[in-house]
Amino acid sequence: MSSIAQKKGFGATVWDYMTTVDHKKIAILYFISGGLFFVIGGIEAMMIRIQLMKAGNDFLSAGLYNEIITMHGTTMIFLASMPLLLAFMNAVMPLQIGARDVAFPFLNSLGFWLFFFGGIFLNLSWFLGGAPDAGWTNYASLAMASEGHGIDFYTLGLTISGFGTLIAGINFLVTIINMRAPGMTYMRMPLFTWTTFVASALILLAFPPLTIGLFFMVFDRLFGANFFDVAMGGNTIIWEHLFWIFGHPEVYILILPAFGIFSEIFAIFSRKRLFGYTALVFATILIGFYGFMVWAHHMFTVGLGPTANAVFALATMIIAVPTGVKIFNWLLTIWGGSISFTTPMLYAIAFIPSFVAGGVTGVMQAMAPLDYQLHDSYFIVAHFHYVIVGGVVLAILAGTHLYWPKMFGTMLNEKLGKVTFWFFLIGFHLTFFIQHFLGLMGMPRRVYTFGTDQGWDAYNLISSVGALFMAIGVIVLVINVILTTIKNERVGNDPWGDGRTLEWAIPSPPPFYNFAQTPLVRGLDSYWIEKMEGNKEGMVYAEPLGDIHMPNGSFIPVVISFGMFVASFGALYHMDGDKAWALPVLIIGLAITFGSMLVRSLKDDLGFHITKEELLRDAKGGNKDGSK
């Protein structure tokens, strides 16, 4: 059934992707939808920069501006960066540890569809009476006062997509703990796998506080509870605590996989083993722990008192230590290496100074007295864009070029890749460097306009021009993707020529069972070891060729997620009181979700076997691509 490569119609392909439980296809789903949300968030960013291009501009009204900045932040963090990183984790991590799939393929698909429907729900707010407008941090004192349904779209949408992320995190943890190939000890895992592991642990521990905060908000707004209502004995600050107990680990959930991607790139294109592998691993774990002990640095000006501010200031500064350790390890990896300046490597090299700049402003903000000056000014905006764009987004762009061949079997054009790189890098620094000074000059963040007499005109204009550069860079990337897809020149196992880890030892894209035989891992950088010993096959095997047990695809994850989507509309409009249909919709949605869960539990689904003969036929016929 599997080895006959046939051309499928469009509908069949869509159906294939909607029912797939294959981690490589789920990766592509995450990649496409994450990319789509990235473009939406980018358009919102452009609108912000157009509005602030000159003093007293009236391109956007004040209210619409609030909605756009809220949706820009929320979209970029939850619907673009996270899924794009999850795409790379799905595409690469199981290959790096020599596994045939993740531990729970069905849950993997469920996680994706929950995220997807949550994201769609959130964005539908634009057409259904207005988007959320209390900032991506959604502070309760603002959010409770917000009229309309925007905030409810935020809370319910993030609840659904948060479940998806939590499921993905748990799945990756179990996969890495249980499904490593023989010989793949923890201290032989590639760094991207390690950072996936720690980021997943952070997801596991950090998402519950957010879920609780969102639940409180849902109950306050929709069902008349009073968690945040001070007049009724509630506490509005508790939202800020819950949000940041989640929020600070969240920024590490984003940056750690980015560190992982860059670690792979530095080693591959310096043609050297990572310097200080062990230190990098322990720095990653340490950052994970520290990440939970610093949340109140976002709340210095709330009035927690000098003791709390001092403790949190110190704790925050300590995080810079393991981060610095990593920077030095990367520099020493490049040092003396035989460097090739490919597109991914350019991104990696540009990442170091950009990210260090963001780290330095971070430590500045960690000094509580100074933060009284910086807080809620454009300085903060500059800081977090330096770490997030200079770290996470550069990593996503680098990873797109690096792993494109492994995911799609073709190579992105290097010339266009470098054009994108230069436009994006110059645009990025142009946009955000100057915002430090805007902040110091007193420009508050989240204002929709400013006056000519404030002296911020020129700097804001420069910042807007920079954003245009970044947009051009992204457009060139899209063109690159289209051209590459049309040309469709297939590449071999190791298109960069210097791959070190297992994923480069198998075809691009890999067959749907990944490894015909489970590999035996003999050390760190196992593919490199085999290459150096002249092993043409790229790996040694831990088992003879035999039948492989594979899971069946399933449509149920889509149905479960769709039920939640429907139920959310019911919950949201139930609050209005004048819509009789809301309660039935809520009940029907939940019935769909729990009904399909029941079907899944009661129906045995034992999967199928690929026989040895089929595997042999694949190997001979050179069925190299992932299609069944």
Place this chain on the structure above:
Amino acid sequence: MAHDVHTPTRSHTEYEYLRRQRSKEMRSQLTSFAIMIFLTLIAFTTVSAGFSPYLIVPIILLLAAIQVVLQLYHFMHLSNKGHGTVAFFMFSGMFVAFITVLTFVTIVWW
């Protein structure tokens, strides 16, 4: 991975070994059960003896923590082989939760 499932057959020594293991486990379970009842008695006694709440509360919390550990190791098999990662994750989670709560009750709220 072939799907020819083979049923394990135990040799006599293996059988004996398992038997000894099991009775050892049984003994440890009974001991910790006894300890737990004893700890519970202490908890009740402190309350009924009418000590100051500032003494009772920490004592009861401490006893509860000991009970949890006993429960985890002797009844939920955390001491068995291959549970290292599980233990690491559990204790990391508890540690993070504990630090967070401690922060609130020490420097944030009071």
